[in-house]
Amino acid sequence: MYDLVIVGGGVWGCAAALAALEQGCGRVLLLEASPVLAGESSGKSGGIMSEFAGHPDDRVWVARSRALFEAAAQASGDAGMVRRYGRLVVAGTAEAPAFRRVADELGAEGMVSEMLSPEQVRARFPLVDGLATDTFGLWTPGAWHLNATGYAQTIVSAARARGLEVRLRHRVHAVRIADDRIRLEGPAGPDGTHATVEGARVLIAAGTWTRKLLQTAGIDIPYRPYRVQLSSIAFAAAESLPIISETATDMYITPDGPGSLLVGDGTQLWEHDPDAYEQAGDPAFEAEIAAGLARLVSSAGDSAHLRRSWAGLCGATPDRRPLLGPVAERLYIACGDNGSGVGRGPALGELAARVAMGVEPAPARLDPFRFPSADFRLRPGSGFLVPD
Ligand SMILES: Cc1cc2nc3c(=O)[nH]c(=O)nc-3n(C[C@H](O)[C@H](O)[C@H](O)COP(=O)(O)OP(=O)(O)OC[C@H]3O[C@@H](n4cnc5c(N)ncnc54)[C@H](O)[C@@H]3O)c2cc1C
Structure with a gap:
């Protein structure tokens, strides 16, 4: 035993x-x-x-987790296991007070964040040229891409x-x-x-x-599994971009090493069976994220190319x-x-x-039993960024 x-x-x-x-x-x-x-x-x-x-x-x-990832990266000699790109959260101006509250709280703990207007975003990241005028970008250098x-x-x-x-x-x-x-x-x-x-x-x-x-x-x-999708996209200037999350669409973009991006979306709001769900990306998803990427990063419209897409499940509580x-x-x-x-x-x-x-x-x-196991509503977004 x-x-x-x-x-x-x-x-x-x-x-x-x-x-x-x-x-x-x-x-x-x-x-x-x-x-x-x-x-x-x-x-x-x-x-x-x-x-x-x-x-x-x-x-x-x-x-x-970051300390553990970095220790593993060091032990393996694979520097690409943890890459620091920073993150730009793109949100509507109506969401600014909630983000400001969290930013202030994190600032007190020594974490750096900055709220940027669309013009300031463009000055900082010239490729990110498509933020709408009624949005802002919250920049945090403390964000990583992991293998x-x-x-x-x-x-x-x-x-x-x-x-x-x-x-x-x-x-x-x-x-x-x-x-x-x-x-x-x-x-x-x-x-x-x-x-x-x-x-x-x-x-x-x-x-x-x-x-x-x-x-x-x-x-x-x-506990209810839900489906999310991701595309791997070839884009020569991938590592000139930060990680980007857009709250209005749930779309996110992350550099995935040189010349490569991963672009995904959020929750599909119904339960999926882990033994029977569509594992390929949907054509409609591919079209949507290609348009979303080109909207935020206009140069990607001509020069980014889809490699492949897939779907996986996450677990909601x-x-x-x-x-x-x-x-x-x-x-x-x-x-x-x-x-x-x-x-x-x-x-x-x-x-x-x-x-x-x-x-x-x-x-x-x-506690796993802090809620009844009866069905509950799946909600968009990860709930990780700003508390409910
Ligand atoms: C497309 C996509 C994008 C995501 N993006 C992010 C992201 O950017 N950042 C982030 O933090 N998280 C992200 N997530 C979520 C993240 O992937 C999961 O939260 C994480 O992988 C959960 O790890 P896990 O070990 O719990 O589950 P898993 O990695 O699924 O591991 C569970 C393992 O259990 C095995 N298993 C299941 N049943 C049995 C059984 N009966 N007997 C033996 N083995 C079994 C499975 O084969 C599996 O390998 C994403 C998920 C998806 C699908």
Whole structure:
């Protein structure tokens, strides 16, 4: 029997695995359904991390996650794992008071931000020439683009060196709660029986599958997966742009290394099944973001070219805060990224490991059962930028 089994090899599960071993946990096993680590939402993400966060918890988690990403980048020698581009949030003038309030709060904590008129934006970033007159740009230098896949691989190598066992292509089909252990039923063998793994404690960090998996143990949580899309776009001057988020459209643009941009949008406001959703980008989405990019950056209209698009899922919760803690005796979960789980994932994975090991009490404010599991309204945007 393992001391701790972690289900899900995305950023959260990988971070939890390393943290558990660093905390002195004995036998730790990481189970991942795909053939690769971070192949699902983590690998599909836009990789944006921003310290301009409305919720104080997020600021703590972003600061810690950045330290963990930077440590991994240094250990791997891959400087491209964390690239600092800064971020320009484009919002309507009616939103200015809310942004000013957060900017003042962050200023008191020493974080730099500036509110710029469309002319000032153009003077600072000559390529960003399309802001409407009734908008402003909030510039924060503390924003980064991350390579989540590289991070996951690096920290799992470090965890393997400390004794982590990893099984890829191992999908857990059902969770069974016994008196003194958790049984995880895995793939069927040649004789039709399911390989079972047992853990004294189990942490489920299965991203948008977490709710479905828990339902096999008769447990339900307030969690709804929603679909978001992203395009990779060739644009020679990509790294002359900052990361840009536009609140009116939910569109975001981030440099993705030299000559490359990622351009995405926000929430599709209905629930999606992680086992049955359209994984390719929609033609209408591609047309929309091409027009949006050309509107904000006119030179992209002629010279930017779509490489490919894809869709992935994020996990919504009623208050857009994570669900992290016990859901039964010895059974823990960490999910509910609400669209910002790469930039906060390392810290949340670390916290989940500490909670699952009993090193730290589960924070009541992240209690997975703080809301009923009944359906709730999906809301646009990530809720990360400015509090509700
Ligand atoms: C298009 C897109 C853009 C995004 N952009 C950003 C961004 O810019 N910044 C940001 O911070 N966040 C962004 N996100 C959100 C971010 O990707 C997620 O919050 C983050 O990846 C969540 O990590 P995770 O480890 O919880 O989930 P995942 O990466 O999905 O990992 C869960 C893992 O569990 C495995 N699994 C599931 N079920 C089982 C099972 N039964 N048995 C074994 N393994 C199982 C899955 O295969 C998967 O690998 C974006 C997401 C998408 C889709």
